[in-house]
Amino acid sequence: MSSEAMTMxxxxxxxxxxxxxxVNNLKKYFPISAGIVFQRQVGAVRxxxxxSFNVVRGETLGLVGESGxxxxxxxxxxxxxxxxxxGSVKFEGQELSTMTGNELRQMxxxxxxxxxxxxxxxxxxxxxxxxxxEPLQIHKIYNNKKERQQYVEELMEKxxxxxxxxNRYPHEFSGGQRQRIGIARALxxxxxxxxxxxxxxxxxxxxxxxxxxxxxxxxDELGLTxxxxxxxxxxxxxxxxxxxxxxLGKIVELGPVDEVYENPQHPYTQALLSAVPVPDPxxxxxxxxxIISGDLPNPANPPTGCNFNTRCPVVFDLCHxxxxxxxxxxxxxxxxxxxxxx
Amino acid sequence: MGVILEVKDLVVRFYTQxxxxxxxxxxxxDLEEGETLGIVGESGSGKSVSSLAVxxxxxxxxxxxxxxxxxxxxxxxxxxKPDQMRLxxxxxxxxxxxxxxxxxxxxxxxxxxxxxxxxxxxxxxxSQSRKRAADLLDMVGIPDAYRRLDDYxxxxxxxMRQRVMIAMGLSCxxxxxxxxxxxxxxxxxxxxxxxxxxxxxxxxxxxxxxxITHDLGVVAGIADRLLVMYGGRxxxxxxxxxxFGDSRHPYTVGLLGSLPRLDSSxxxxxxxxxxxxxxxxxxxxxxPFAARCDVREQFELQRCWxxxxxxxxxxxxxxxxxxxxxCWADIREGVAQNV
Ligand SMILES: Nc1ncnc2c1ncn2[C@@H]1O[C@H](COP(=O)(O)OP(=O)(O)OP(=O)(O)O)[C@@H](O)[C@H]1O
Ligand SMILES: Nc1ncnc2c1ncn2[C@@H]1O[C@H](COP(=O)(O)OP(=O)(O)O)[C@@H](O)[C@H]1O
Ligand code: SF4
Ligand code: SF4
Ligand SMILES: [Mg+2]
Ligand SMILES: [Mg+2]
Numbered sequence: 001m002s003s004e005a006m007t008m009x010x011x012x013x014x015x016x017x018x019x020x021x022x023v024n025n026l027k028k029y030f031p032i033s034a035g036i037v038f039q040r041q042v043g044a045v046r047x048x049x050x051x052s053f054n055v056v057r058g059e060t061l062g063l064v065g066e067s068g069x070x071x072x073x074x075x076x077x078x079x080x081x082x083x084x085x086x087g088s089v090k091f092e093g094q095e096l097s098t099m100t101g102n103e104l105r106q107m108x109x110x111x112x113x114x115x116x117x118x119x120x121x122x123x124x125x126x127x128x129x130x131x132x133x134e135p136l137q138i139h140k141i142y143n144n145k146k147e148r149q150q151y152v153e154e155l156m157e158k159x160x161x162x163x164x165x166x167n168r169y170p171h172e173f174s175g176g177q178r179q180r181i182g183i184a185r186a187l188x189x190x191x192x193x194x195x196x197x198x199x200x201x202x203x204x205x206x207x208x209x210x211x212x213x214x215x216x217x218x219x220d221e222l223g224l225t226x227x228x229x230x231x232x233x234x235x236x237x238x239x240x241x242x243x244x245x246x247x248l249g250k251i252v253e254l255g256p257v258d259e260v261y262e263n264p265q266h267p268y269t270q271a272l273l274s275a276v277p278v279p280d281p282x283x284x285x286x287x288x289x290x291i292i293s294g295d296l297p298n299p300a301n302p303p304t305g306c307n308f309n310t311r312c313p314v315v316f317d318l319c320h321x322x323x324x325x326x327x328x329x330x331x332x333x334x335x336x337x338x339x340x341x342x
Numbered sequence: 343m344g345v346i347l348e349v350k351d352l353v354v355r356f357y358t359q360x361x362x363x364x365x366x367x368x369x370x371x372d373l374e375e376g377e378t379l380g381i382v383g384e385s386g387s388g389k390s391v392s393s394l395a396v397x398x399x400x401x402x403x404x405x406x407x408x409x410x411x412x413x414x415x416x417x418x419x420x421x422x423k424p425d426q427m428r429l430x431x432x433x434x435x436x437x438x439x440x441x442x443x444x445x446x447x448x449x450x451x452x453x454x455x456x457x458x459x460x461x462x463x464x465x466x467x468x469s470q471s472r473k474r475a476a477d478l479l480d481m482v483g484i485p486d487a488y489r490r491l492d493d494y495x496x497x498x499x500x501x502m503r504q505r506v507m508i509a510m511g512l513s514c515x516x517x518x519x520x521x522x523x524x525x526x527x528x529x530x531x532x533x534x535x536x537x538x539x540x541x542x543x544x545x546x547x548x549x550x551x552x553x554i555t556h557d558l559g560v561v562a563g564i565a566d567r568l569l570v571m572y573g574g575r576x577x578x579x580x581x582x583x584x585x586f587g588d589s590r591h592p593y594t595v596g597l598l599g600s601l602p603r604l605d606s607s608x609x610x611x612x613x614x615x616x617x618x619x620x621x622x623x624x625x626x627x628x629x630p631f632a633a634r635c636d637v638r639e640q641f642e643l644q645r646c647w648x649x650x651x652x653x654x655x656x657x658x659x660x661x662x663x664x665x666x667x668x669c670w671a672d673i674r675e676g677v678a679q680n681v
Contacts, residue, residue, distance in 0.1 A: 066529040174618040204384040204619060205556055206634075209600035209612040216611070231529070234559075234601065238608030258607045275534035276604045277559030281582040283605065284563035291538055292531055293483075295499045 019090075020193055020225050021055040021078065026087035028070075028077045032300055045300045047073040049249030050087070052327070055193075060219070060226040062240035062257065064233055064272075066296055070249045071229045075195040078227070079111050080104060091193070109139060112186035116198035118178030122170040128181055129166040132156065135188045155184045160214060176207035183214065187222070197229045212239055233276045237261050242333075245269045248299055248307040251327060255334035265336040267312050268292075306339065314340055346550050347373040347396070347518060352410035354388075354395050357403065361623045365391040367574040367630075369410075370653070373518070378544065378551040380565030380582070382558055384619050388574040389554045393520050395420075397437055398427040414518075433463040436511035440523035442503035446495040452479070453491030456510050463514045478509040482539060501532035508540065512547060519544070520552045525560065537564060558601060562586060567664070570594050573620045573630025576653055580665030590656045590674070591667040592637045626650070629669070637671050645670050
């Protein structure tokens with residue numbers, strides 16, 4: 001570790017209670033309707049079902065779990081792209097869930113999102129220049145065209161795109177380059193917090209490292225805070241400071257990455273980590289896998305008691321009873337929700 | 343153990359409106375009985391096309407197998423007539439794909455789809471084939487198998503559909519199973535279930551297997567030998583232990599260096615391969631990796647642009663002499679020796 005990196009870590013420890021984001025009992029339910037003429041609500045998908053966590057300024061918090069467990073919904077509900085069903089989201093101390101109109105628009109400048117699919121998330125009829133400068137226009141920054149163009153070129157350079165390509169269209173770029181365009185657009189308003197929703201999943205392996213290195217460099221340079229949503233658990237260990245493991249709309253384990261990866265406490269986290277293949281035949285030969293049977297239950301109809309009780313290898317009678325196991329601190333900064341552990 | 347499949351100098355191209363796509367540019371490999379070969383490489387590197395060619399499934403037009411031989415148990419599959427090939431496909435060589443929904447017919451029940459091939463290849467009647475189909479579903483871990491024969495594909499989850507595909511693939515005891523990214527669309531816990539299942543069935547059925555993936559972790563656990571492909575060519579091949587433990591090709595080395603690992607804390611910066619994969623519409627000359635290769639750059643190797651490096655045995659290999667690569671340089675010496 002360089003001495004500079006060292007002081008940064010120490011700073012981080014010192015400012016541990018400097019939360020940029022505080023999420024409390026957040027819920028997002030999507031209604032399920034039936035009937036063709038008279039739509040009536042017959043149930044709800046509990047995409048996010050009461051989660052609480054804080055994000056420290058300057059850190060990268062990973063959000064992992066299987067597809068459909070509620071990661072993207074969490075990210076979008078935090079940014080108020082979906083309005084919460086219940087609960088609180090505080091950004092820099094201000095409550096977002098009740099904020100509307102201009103006030104919310106101003107807050108949004110500081111919180112941006114990068115999407116998974118660099119192909120679908122960029123308007124194919126807009127040039128790179130207009131894509132990157134769109135947020136500037138919306139927020140009426142740089143009314144001088146020349147200044148704006150200069151700023152966009154700076155942004156392009158910052159993310160490793162040649163400004164020479166400013167008038168080209170997204171289809172003329174590769175996947176990795178398109179993701180750089182998405183990052184440049186996210187940076188345009190100088191945000192302090194970025195939700196990165198599977199930013200590398202659609203990219204080739206050799207390109208993933210390029211984008212991750214770029215995100216890390218930008219974080220150091222601009223002091224960004226990331227919520228990094230991913231299903232690649234190896235990459236999460238590399239890029240994140242802490243990780244939250246989600247299962248069926250809830251956080252089941254939360255803690256510093258090395259602590260959670262080396263000492264996972266929740267049976268789901270243990271199974272998840274043991275399922276990840278390691279690119280090393282020698283390691284793989286001696287690996288013990290915990291194979292959990294079955295599929296993710298339907299989030300419209302979660303099991304009574306612990307959500308993992310239909311697949312848990314160490315389930316016992318208490319797990320089928322209300323209330324659900326609470327998220328409890330079992331070691332410093334390491335939280336787990338499981339009756340076996342707490 | 344004998345060689346079951348011998349692919350030699352396979353060249354496949356697609357003649358499209360945007361020009362010729364040079365998809366596979368001279369691929370050769372052998373597969374032993376009972377062996378698992380992992381084919382790895384990035385999107386567009388020719389993994390699927392080279393395997394589809396083995397199965398006689400290249401869509402034509404626009405595709406064309408330009409040259410090469412595919413020797414399977416003494417016959418060159420590329421010379422067979424379509425109806426001869428149909429008898430081999432499904433019976434002796436089976437293939438499973440990434441997205442079961444594209445290979446399952448959405449309007450037919452699972453039972454109908456499995457029994458079809460049992461009737462064609464094994465001459466079974468309806469009740470025999472239904473019994474066998476239920477046994478197969480049971481074997482791949484579908485609960486309540488006999489009743490589920492009458493369900494449609496959409497009534498199964500992604501992981502279960504992949505199990506159904508595996509059951510169909512195995513229905514006629516094939517000698518070779520080609521699996522093209524069979525777990526890529528699945529979550530890791532489901533992927534682990536499927537890999538465990540396939541490993542167990544492979545031993546039971548004593549099949550050879552080709553497992554195509556871009557996930558180096560998956561093949562590390564499943565493959566005996568590996569082919570690393572790039573730009574429609576084999577860059578490096580050998581036993582898994584050799585390719586992972588004694589990588590010699592600059593692309594393999596770069597690829598492994600760019601992967602973070604679950605089992606170590608990620609303090610160091612990831613090694614990154616600059617640039618992006620080649621446009622396969624350019625006629626291949628020289629080494630396909632030349633534009634991104636830091637070894638070529640460091641030693642200013644002109645030859646890499648001009649001449650295609652042959653696939654040759656790596657010097658001082660730790661294994662049995664099957665470790666090969668196509669590169670003009672020898673990275674161990676820190677200099678480009680061969681050039
Ligand atoms: N039907 C087709 N028409 C035209 N070009 C094709 C066709 N099928 C494949 N190709 C091209 O052939 C090359 C090799 O493709 P292939 O599908 O083998 O890649 P792959 O290694 O399997 O990649 P992936 O990891 O994305 O599956 C690519 O450039 C691809 O675009
Ligand atoms: N707009 C929506 N309308 C209805 N259901 C939704 C919507 N978005 C997500 N869901 C459902 O909410 C659950 C969580 O989805 P999501 O947050 O996208 O999961 P993840 O990102 O972890 O894969 C899933 O069951 C999904 O089908
Ligand atoms: S509470 Fe029970 S079912 Fe849930 S994870 Fe713990 S042991 Fe398993
Ligand atoms: S042949 Fe040349 S360009 Fe190709 S991998 Fe070897 S050193 Fe690099
Ligand atoms: Mg998602
Ligand atoms: Mg493919």
